[in-house]
Amino acid sequence: MFNLKQAQTLGTDTMPISFELPADVFLSTSVSMDQLVQEMRETLAFKLFSEGRLSGGKAAKLAGMSRIAFLLRAGQLQIDWLSYNPVEMRRELA
Numbered sequence: 001m002f003n004l005k006q007a008q009t010l011g012t013d014t015m016p017i018s019f020e021l022p023a024d025v026f027l028s029t030s031v032s033m034d035q036l037v038q039e040m041r042e043t044l045a046f047k048l049f050s051e052g053r054l055s056g057g058k059a060a061k062l063a064g065m066s067r068i069a070f071l072l073r074a075g076q077l078q079i080d081w082l083s084y085n086p087v088e089m090r091r092e093l094a
Helices: 004-009 021-027 033-050 056-063 066-076 086-093
Strands: none
Touching: 004 021, 021 033, 033 066, 033 086
């Protein structure tokens, strides 16, 4: 099992995550593995952001986007990020 302490020891700021995906499910997506992984990262980032579990900056990093691009896309997806209180808004825009 790979954990954060091991990641810090190795000097990396990422951790590998893997799971089983039925081959027929993957094939039915009609996208490359790289594209599917990117879509999964973005989906997870927007989900965790919308639940308030990740800041916009961290979610943008997970999605592989700039913070501005991420927040613009969140708006397009109708994810309400403007309802932050003033302290959260300052932190988000810092």
